[in-house]
Amino acid sequence: MxxxxxxxxxxxxxxxxxxxxxxxxxxxxxxxxxxxxxxxxxxxxxxxxxxxxxxxxxxxLNNFKFLFSTRDAWIITRNTLLYNAVFIASNIIVALIFALMLNELRSRWLPKFYQASMFFPFFLSMVVVSYLVFAFLSKGNGFVNNNLLPLFGMEPISWYQEPKYWPFILPLINIWKNAGYYTVFFVASMVTISHEYYEAAVIDGASKWQQAIRITLPQLMPLVTVLTLLQIGRIFYADFGLFYQVPLNSGAIYSTTNVIDTYVYRALLTLGDFGMSSAAAFYQSVVGFVLVFLSNYIVRKLDRENALF
Structure with a gap:
């Protein structure tokens, strides 16, 4: 040897x-x-x-034709991309705001309490969330129709029959459920920022707002970039529970709640075509893979240190 x-x-x-x-x-x-x-x-x-x-x-490639030959192909692709784009931006922005506010609390116990409170919805099943939403939006006994709308002199709304409201309802639910999860990442990252930066800023007369803009946010940008790139990789995937369970599979609002995942699932139940559903998943994976590399390439061109790889 x-x-x-x-x-x-x-x-x-x-x-x-x-x-x-x-x-x-x-x-x-x-x-x-x-x-x-x-x-x-x-x-x-x-x-x-x-x-x-x-x-x-x-x-x-006949299985792939199913996604592109139907009249719903444009609708489900549009809904999937736009919703995920809104989710990515809103989760990052709201989580950053919450993290900045938590970072300013001087109490020892309040930040932990607020973090736990915001993180709790992340563990809830979408089935549970759907019942909570129904308790608010039910036409007969819902809290919104019975308590809030009468205060403004408005008539009850059939929320599950009106598609125009769901582009606002679904992002709000997504933020409520996931913003606390991302807030934990940012709070944990803030702990690693040296206090010497803030002490020097105080000596120079910087306000809290200036400290957040000039020190905290630049230090968090690498984490923001990584989280954004990881989510871009799944921009063609939708949260199935959010789009299927929460709207209660109501056909009247398919135009604003139907995405690739729910469309394929309903088609699979109807046709039983496993090849078609597998083609959809393969298509989503390939597009996500390409988008991650493309996004990372752009980030590397702008700022090499913030690139994922």
Missing amino acids: AYGQSTKWRKLLKFWPLYLMMLPTIVLLLINNYLPIAGLIIAFKNVNYVDGVFGSPWNG
């Missing part, structure tokens, strides 16, 4: 406990993330139960 190979084996034997600790994670990664990649062939096959996945005949 050559000397170089012998040295490699000695290193492997020396650190074998570390490699043994890595083994469960590697196995889990292979099973959950890499083995399912073989299932991508379903997107190009006319799957039937008799021949199985690998024995079914090839279908070319």
Whole structure:
């Protein structure tokens, strides 16, 4: 055995406990993330139960035509992109505002209480959230129709029959559920900012607002960039529970609540075409992959240090 190979084996034997600790994670990664990649062939096959996945005949790109040949293709693509763009921007902005406010609290316990309160909705199932929303928006017994609208002399609104309100309702629900989650990231990042910056700013006569704009926000920009890039990678994916459970699958508001995920799910229930649903998932993944690299390339051109890779 050559000397170089012998040295490699000695290193492997020396650190074998570390490699043994890595083994469960590697196995889990292979099973959950890499083995399912073989299932991508379903997107190009006319799957039937008799021949199985690998024995079914090839279908070319016919499964992909389903997404682009229907009259709803533009609507679901538009809804998915615009909603996710609003979600990305609103979650980041609202979380930054909350984090800046929490950073100014001098009490020892209040910041922890507020963080826990804002983080709690993130753990709620969308089924639970849908019932909470229904308690507010129900036409007969809803809090909004029975308590708020009469104060302004307005008639009850059939919220689940009026599509024009949902482009505002869904972003508000998303912010309520997820803003606290992102706030935790920003608060944790603020802890690492050196107090010397703020002390120097106070000596120079900087106000709290100037400290936030000139010190805190620039220090948080790398984290903002990373979170934004990660979310851009899933801009063609929608929160299925938000768009399916919360609107209660009401057909009257499909024009503003129907997205790629819910459309494919309903089509799968109706047609039972696994090839079509797999093609949609493959299409979403490829577009997300390209968008992440494109966005990261633009960030690298503007500021190399803030790029994800």
